[in-house]
Amino acid sequence: MSDSATTELIIEAGHTERNYWRDLFRYRELFYFLAWRDVLVRYKQTVIGVLWAVLRPLLTMIVFTFVFSRIAKLPAEGVPYPVMVFAAMLPWQLFATSLTEGSGSLINNANLISKVYFPRLIVPASAVIVSFVDFATSMVLLGVLMAVYRVTPGASLLVLPFFTILALLASAGAGVWLAALNVKYRDFRYVVPFIVQFGLYISPVGFSSAIVPEKWRMLYALNPMVGVIDGFRWCVSHGRTPFPALSLELSIVTVTIVLATGIWYFRKTERTFADVI
Numbered sequence: 001m002s003d004s005a006t007t008e009l010i011i012e013a014g015h016t017e018r019n020y021w022r023d024l025f026r027y028r029e030l031f032y033f034l035a036w037r038d039v040l041v042r043y044k045q046t047v048i049g050v051l052w053a054v055l056r057p058l059l060t061m062i063v064f065t066f067v068f069s070r071i072a073k074l075p076a077e078g079v080p081y082p083v084m085v086f087a088a089m090l091p092w093q094l095f096a097t098s099l100t101e102g103s104g105s106l107i108n109n110a111n112l113i114s115k116v117y118f119p120r121l122i123v124p125a126s127a128v129i130v131s132f133v134d135f136a137t138s139m140v141l142l143g144v145l146m147a148v149y150r151v152t153p154g155a156s157l158l159v160l161p162f163f164t165i166l167a168l169l170a171s172a173g174a175g176v177w178l179a180a181l182n183v184k185y186r187d188f189r190y191v192v193p194f195i196v197q198f199g200l201y202i203s204p205v206g207f208s209s210a211i212v213p214e215k216w217r218m219l220y221a222l223n224p225m226v227g228v229i230d231g232f233r234w235c236v237s238h239g240r241t242p243f244p245a246l247s248l249e250l251s252i253v254t255v256t257i258v259l260a261t262g263i264w265y266f267r268k269t270e271r272t273f274a275d276v277i
Contacts, residue, residue, distance in 0.1 A: 020267070023119045031122045034109070035129035038101070042130055053134035054141050057089035064089075064206035077208050078240035079233070080149040083142075087236040088205040088229045090138055091167040095225055096196045097131035098168065102175025103192045106183050110277045120270050121263070124179045128168060135164070146236065154238035163231040166255060170224045173259030176266045183277050184269070204229050209247065218246065224258070227251025 043049045061082055068074045069081040076084050102124040106113060109123050146153065182188040203225045204212075212220050220226060228251060230244035 020119055024121065027118045027122060030118055031126050034123065034126035038127060038130045039133055042133075050133075050137055053137040057086060057093050057138055058141065060205075061086045061089055068206045072207075074207050074211060077210060077233075077237070079151055079237045083145050083149050083151050083236065084208070084233060085206055086142055086145055087232050088203075090135060090142060091163065091228045091232050092200065092203060092205050092225060093138065094131050094135040094164070094167050095171045095228070096200070097134060098128045098171030099175050099178070100192060100196060101127035101130055102171065103178035103182055104189065105175075106179050106273060106277065107186075107189075113277055114274045120273055121176070121266060124175050125172065127175070128172060131171070132168070142236070151236065152238060153236070156235045156237075156239050160232065160235045163228050163235065166231070166251060167225070167228045169259055170228065170251070170255045173255060173262045176262040177258070180262075180266045180269050183273055199223075199225070208233075208241075209244075210242075218250070221247035221250040222254055224251040224254040 043052060046052065048055070064085045065082050068085075069076065079087075105123045105127040106120065113120060113123070145151075178188055178192060182192075203223060209217070209220065209226055209230055227244055227247035227249075230241070230247050234241050234243055
């Protein structure tokens with residue numbers, strides 16, 4: 001009998017540093033391994049497991065709906081308030097979880113980084129996959145809410161993947177910045193939760209961005225998640241909310257700048273990670 005075939009992943013020293021971007025593809029199996037490992041351990045030894053991915057945005061939706069709809073009496077722009085809030089919670093939760101996981105990913109993999117060479121960009125990139133699994137799970141509940149409140153999806157729903165990718169790129173850009181800074185300045189482990197909490201309140205998650213005064217909307221839209229969240233709502237509402245042209249354009253510009261500069265800074269400091277970490 002012949003031995004069964006096995007696949008080996010060999011991590012070699014950094015003699016291909018000049019071909020960094022080629023190495024990202026070359027070490028793709030390591031990316032898959034890290035991503036799958038993080039997915040498996042995320043809800044390990046929890047009672048309800050992956051249902052936490054649904055409960056967190058659901059409970060936040062209930063609180064925001066009560067505060068902003070029942071107490072503050074804010075408008076919902078043509079869709080039921082719970083659907084409007086939950087449609088905003090999904091991209092925000094995707095961004096927040098990706099940012100949190102990515103910012104601490106290098107520290108959490110210190111043993112691996114200090115011993116072997118591979119493109120370090122793989123580590124924060126693989127951390128994003130965990131948040132995407134949560135996002136995909138929560139999308140099922142969004143479909144249930146739309147059915148309960150009789151919100152009929154339309155062709156605009158086909159654009160949803162674009163806004164999902166934009167949210168991932170936004171979190172990746174901020175994540176690589178914070179991951180690199182966190183290696184040298186451990187203070188950022190305390191800064192990130194504040195950024196996420198503060199960002200939740202200044203982003204149009206529990207309310208519509210239409211309540212922002214006209215003169216402040218361009219400045220407000222510099223928050224890249226404004227265009228993403230407004231875009232999600234537009235997709236879900238079948239065009240009953242205005243298409244967020246201005247906020248989308250500014251979101252794309254902001255995300256591009258943050259991602260490009262984040263990768264630049266990450267690459268600039270990457271050589272020192274193994275020594276500092």
